[in-house]
Amino acid sequence: MPFVTTTEAGVPIQGPTATLLYDDWYPALRTDRLRPNRLTTAMLLDIPLVLGRRSDGRVFAMRDSCPHRGIPLSVGWFDGEHVTCRYHGWEFEPCGGQCALIPSLSSYDHLDATRIFATAYPCEERDGHAWVFIPSPGTGKKGRSAERAVPELVKFGPRYRTAFLTADLPCNVDHGIIGLMDPAHGPFVHQAWWWRTRSSIRQKTKRFEPIAEGFRMSAHAPSGNSAPYKLLGVYGEPIETTIDFTLPNRRTEVIRCGEKWFSSLTTVTPVTSSTCRIDVIAAWNVFYHVPLVTPIAKFFGAKFVRQDQVTMIQQAQGLRHNPSLMLIDDADKPAKWYFALKQARLDSAATGAAPRHPMDGPVDLHWRS
Ligand code: FES
Ligand SMILES: [Fe+2]
Numbered sequence: 001m002p003f004v005t006t007t008e009a010g011v012p013i014q015g016p017t018a019t020l021l022y023d024d025w026y027p028a029l030r031t032d033r034l035r036p037n038r039l040t041t042a043m044l045l046d047i048p049l050v051l052g053r054r055s056d057g058r059v060f061a062m063r064d065s066c067p068h069r070g071i072p073l074s075v076g077w078f079d080g081e082h083v084t085c086r087y088h089g090w091e092f093e094p095c096g097g098q099c100a101l102i103p104s105l106s107s108y109d110h111l112d113a114t115r116i117f118a119t120a121y122p123c124e125e126r127d128g129h130a131w132v133f134i135p136s137p138g139t140g141k142k143g144r145s146a147e148r149a150v151p152e153l154v155k156f157g158p159r160y161r162t163a164f165l166t167a168d169l170p171c172n173v174d175h176g177i178i179g180l181m182d183p184a185h186g187p188f189v190h191q192a193w194w195w196r197t198r199s200s201i202r203q204k205t206k207r208f209e210p211i212a213e214g215f216r217m218s219a220h221a222p223s224g225n226s227a228p229y230k231l232l233g234v235y236g237e238p239i240e241t242t243i244d245f246t247l248p249n250r251r252t253e254v255i256r257c258g259e260k261w262f263s264s265l266t267t268v269t270p271v272t273s274s275t276c277r278i279d280v281i282a283a284w285n286v287f288y289h290v291p292l293v294t295p296i297a298k299f300f301g302a303k304f305v306r307q308d309q310v311t312m313i314q315q316a317q318g319l320r321h322n323p324s325l326m327l328i329d330d331a332d333k334p335a336k337w338y339f340a341l342k343q344a345r346l347d348s349a350a351t352g353a354a355p356r357h358p359m360d361g362p363v364d365l366h367w368r369s
Helices: 173-180 183-189 227-235 293-319 333-351
Strands: 024-030 040-044 047-053 059-063 099-101 123-126 129-134 161-169 203-211 214-220 240-246 250-257 260-270 276-284 363-368
Touching: 024 040, 024 047, 024 260, 040 129, 047 129, 059 123, 059 129, 161 293, 173 260, 173 276, 173 293, 173 333, 183 293, 183 363, 203 333, 214 333, 240 333, 276 293
Parallel strands: none
Antiparallel strands: 024 129, 040 047, 047 059, 123 129, 161 276, 203 214, 203 363, 214 240, 240 250, 250 260, 260 276
8 A cells, every 4th residue: 555644643644746757667566466367456646557467477457447337347357368347247358458248238239349448558567567558648548658668677697686675655756766866865864884874974976977868877886885885896806886767767776796797676656646656676696696695685675775765754744744845966966857857758748849858968976975
């Protein structure tokens, strides 16, 4: 369930909302939650979804609403091929949404059931996520799904370990994303003996360059003051890390050290216009043969995400009262680029012109963290 902030009486309080970016792929849920002949619900961009896996293996995502009278399709039945509505038994093929049967039609009816469609969204499975393409309202079922590749975690070989983490955040997607790319909170939110301490703050310079609908922290040797990076140093080769942010919500990080690599894809997905969810998927071949590395990595990763989550729960308390906020240079520059990139995509969707990138070229940012 998405997090909501509540009053002491338990009444949900909706925090400030964010403008949503449609026409893109978002992770709806982990596909290991899909059971044979079962329907599972999820929420994306304020849209209730029903998901499942057909008996041929394909995953699907439909709007959780029957086109006849609007009852949730998720309360109906699924036999591996068709979703049957609980109210009047209409049957739908779930990948395309086409109606296959209306049981009440008699020989006197001329209605062609196959001309009726429930809303089915493009849905693809990658890295254990069910990615769903949410078109702009009113642009048809598939929108521009073919123009945008389904996101996927980069891997550099066939043998690797993986881990997945998730946390609901009670703030809107904009706060979730700028929290994700904020370099200055690390020493305060993520201080721990195994990661770093507040006294390890030092001045840093990082080069950023524009990439399509995003920006890249250029390949650099990772900061020497965080322990996991130091661990990679045991391989004795130079370590290089690259961090990209791209619209609508993706941060990818790749760390390479000779033949060894670590790769992660973090997304902050709007569940509703005032709440979001962070998902992290990671793959690595570092310490491939060392036992217990996966549970240990998951344990520390979960702590890290939990620290961000706790901070955002606290922040949501403050945001309930709609305070005015500020973004400062240079530590908040990536957040400014995010807002500019987002606005550029919204403008481009409205005018049809190519989106204007807020960066002219590479730029160095300086901060202490
Ligand atoms: S409401 Fe679904 S078949 Fe009538
Ligand atoms: Fe963080």
